[in-house]
Amino acid sequence: MEASRTLLARACALAGVGAAGATLIRAGENVLWRLPGGLVARIGREGQTAAAARELAVARWLARCGVPAVRPLERVPGPVAPDGRPVTFWEELPPHRPGTPAELAPLLRRLHGLPVPDLPLGRLDPFVRLPERIDGAVTLDGEQRDWLRERLAGLRAAWADRPAGPPEAVLHGDAWGGNLAVTSGTHYLLDFERTSLGPPGWDLTGTAVGHETFGLVPADEYAAFCAAYGADVRDLPDYPLLRDVRELRVTCFALQQAAADPGRYAAPARHRLACLRGERGPRPWGWTAVG
Structure with a gap:
């Protein structure tokens, strides 16, 4: 330090x-x-x-x-x-704790409802850094790497042709409880490193994947999140695509961590990849947090 x-x-x-x-x-x-x-x-x-x-x-x-x-x-x-x-x-900020899904949702709804500002936000690129993470994943064999590249290419094509949804909004870009500071009086949004313009469902998919894929967000907490936001992202026609892209992102992140610390992260990275390939049955897959 x-x-x-x-x-x-x-x-x-x-x-x-x-x-x-x-x-x-x-x-x-x-x-x-x-x-x-x-x-x-x-x-x-x-x-x-x-x-x-x-x-x-x-x-x-x-x-x-x-x-x-x-x-x-x-x-x-x-x-x-x-x-x-x-x-x-x-x-x-004053002393605070991370937010719950139900505490995060109203601020996301408020953010998504704001007029788009005249700022150089750029548009969401959900595939940023994924090719580099796949190429640098030293725990993969050649067949696994080829599969991930094909998966990435397929999702890119689907993203380009995705069905129309709600108008673009300002996205937080990394919407989870750790980026909400809850004090005794106010809830504060944090960390705007990934803020951009894009489909509002992207900000909601992280919590949906936490529930559906990871199995870490219990059903009652997910229901409270949807009620507080006023919608369930899983009802959108492009939700399966949003979910699949998010799952690929977190899998590639696990592979990046495994390259740096195989003893700690190689097993969860292999498990995530096997799930994506249909080798571990239906969701939830019991993924654990990495990094």
């Missing part, structure tokens, strides 16, 4: 923010540091400065719309990027 701390100090100096006494909150693809004065610094991945700037723009737009979400530090208008890694600064 010393390299991250050094980068943090440089970013804080560029932004005019104090870094003395910074404490680590979380280290992953993005690194979060708690700073004095009720602030949080978020260090992004190298080369993601434009994405970090978009996150700030989305958060400020949500503030203008009155949607409760994590707020950027206004006196630092954009990301600073020492060594090519963007650093953004945010107001620290």
Whole structure:
């Protein structure tokens, strides 16, 4: 963490923010540091400065719309990027816990109902990074890799020809309970790294797959999620496609994790692949969280 701390100090100096006494909150693809004065610094991945700037723009737009979400530090208008890694600064939230599906749903409904802003959001690409993850999956044999490539190609074609559905909306892009902070008074949306324009059902499919595929969201919690949103994504004609793409994404993520730590993740990655290939019977497949 010393390299991250050094980068943090440089970013804080560029932004005019104090870094003395910074404490680590979380280290992953993005690194979060708690700073004095009720602030949080978020260090992004190298080369993601434009994405970090978009996150700030989305958060400020949500503030203008009155949607409760994590707020950027206004006196630092954009990301600073020492060594090519963007650093953004945010107001620290009060003590909080992750949200439940029923707590997340009303904010998703509110987000999806907003007019599309004049921001460079781009459109949802549900296949981003999947070819690289398939190519880099060292635990696959040649036949398995070919099967995944064919599966990806088939889903790409189906996505291009998918039936018309509700109008495009602003998507959160990574809608799950960990990206909702529930305090004693307010629920706050977090993490707009994957925000884009696309079919609203994409934001709902994660919870549906958690129920239908993973078996981790109990039936009563899923029913409460649907009631709070006002619809069940499984009733949409393109839900099977949304589900299949989401299942492929989480399988490829498991394969990426298995390449880095085979002892821990190779078995669940193999299980997910076998399920997709019809070798483990009907859903739910009892998938466990990876990473």
